[in-house]
Amino acid sequence: MTRPSQALIDLNALLSNYKKLRTFHGGKAFAVLKANAYGHGAVRCARKLEMDADAFAVAFLEEGLELREAGIQKPILLLEGVFDVKELRKAANHGFWVVVSRHEQLEMIEQCSSAMRGLNVWLKLETGMNRLGLDGSLACEYIARLCATKAVAKVSFMTHLACADVEGDDFSTKQIEKLMNATRGLDCELSFCNSAGVLSAKGPPSDWARLGIAMYGVNPVPGSSFSLEPVMELKSQIFDVKNVKAGEGVGYGCTVRVSRDSRVGIVALGYADGYPRNAMGCSVLVDGRLTKTLGVISMDMLAVDITDLENSGQGSQVELWGKHIRVAEVAQYARTIPYELLCNVKRVSFLSI
CATH class of the missing domain: 2.40.37.10 (Lyase, Ornithine Decarboxylase; Chain A, domain 1)
Structure with a gap:
């Protein structure tokens, strides 16, 4: 007899949660598969979601490569971006979308401008979490620098809400306002709603939500009655x-x-x-x-x-x-x-x- 300990992964529940959350949000949505899909198995989850998900998101290059090697062709966003020029080249070769949250990452793209084309870049702005992000007051400068490289095909903006899962939160609204002010007048897509941001309906719908823990059946918002299926x-x-x-x-x-x-x-x-x-x-x-x-x-x-x-x-x-x-x-x-x-x-x- 084999040891009887099992983790049963309900992939139909996963897909149902993604669809329900995406509809509730009202925009497009990344299905976040970082940390081996929050322990559920990134490849199996990606295969179930690929026909319906707008795009996937992972933490770093190796997680994205695992999905590509499994045959996943949907866009994949690297949430931590890249750590050196070699990674940037590999990310470009595999069609990954990359987050730029540090000046070093911006300089890497400038350094490789003659060697690549078609990069989809998400500029992450610091709005109050004080973890990762560039100075929002320089958003126009960042776009100008990226566009000057000719390596970049599209630039979008994102930030991360620090307190959307905190009862009585009003800090998220301030963060969203900072992002909106920093990008006012720019024709760019925005992403600021994580799972808690979606379920607490913070601010207007962003162009892209990032569905993580809620997609796996856990509602992170205190007091929320939004029903999700455990995966x-x-x-x-x-x-x-x-x-x-x-x-x-x-x-x-x-x-x-x-x-x-x-x-x-x-x-x-x-x-x-x-x-x-x-x-x-x-x-x-x-x-x-x-x-x-x-x-x-x-x-x-x-x-x-x-x-x-x-x-x-x-x-x-x-x-x-x-x-x-x-x-x-x-x-x-x-x-x-x-x-x-x-x-x-x-x-x-x-x-x-």
Whole structure:
């Protein structure tokens, strides 16, 4: 028997979420596949979305090359841009769209102006996140420099909203205003709405949204009722059962001692597979019934309380997160974010459904 730990990837849910979000936004939308599609498998997700997505976005060159090597031909935006001239040439050869957020990247294009044509450049402007971005007051100068190279076919502008997923946020509006002011009078497409920006309806619709975490079924906006379908179900099985006497401990450090004679199911999945180590007492589903984890999560396994689940035992199915236990609930319980949990899943069998 192979280890029963699995991540089931619902590609129909992925496509449904993309279409629903794109329609709600009202403009075009990048399907963001960085970090191996937030842990879901970039190639499988790209193949499912390719007929419908306007374009894809990844973090850096190697992620884009993986998609090209898999036969994906849709436009792919490199969100971090390139790191040297060699990468720039390779990006141009593969038809990647490139973000320019640093002066060094602008100078690379000027340096290679005689060697390439047809670059699609997205100038990223700093509007308040203070992470990446060029000075918006010099937007016209940047366009002039890029157009003078003759290597660039199109220039668009983008920024990143820092607080769109924060309850009561008004900073996003200020960021959008800065982008609008910096590009006023320029005939360029704009992108400022990430998933949270789309779902919180910040500002007017941008020409391009960037759909990341929401496309995978996680709504990042507090209090939002916008319905999305979970794409990943993380599941395993109970492979052993322990009868634990009242007062005895469970797991490392015996941090939890049961208050009654208990049946404890041992599940083949642990923190090395991506389940958070500090999710002690977190809700799980065993054979479709709700219970909780017991004790500290181990590297390769975890314990669940099945005392009141009389028909459950060895071989019982366990949902760690998915359609019933949302990954955002697990993340909140473990004091982290769903992005981190999804990206950290490994050592399990990935199956597309």
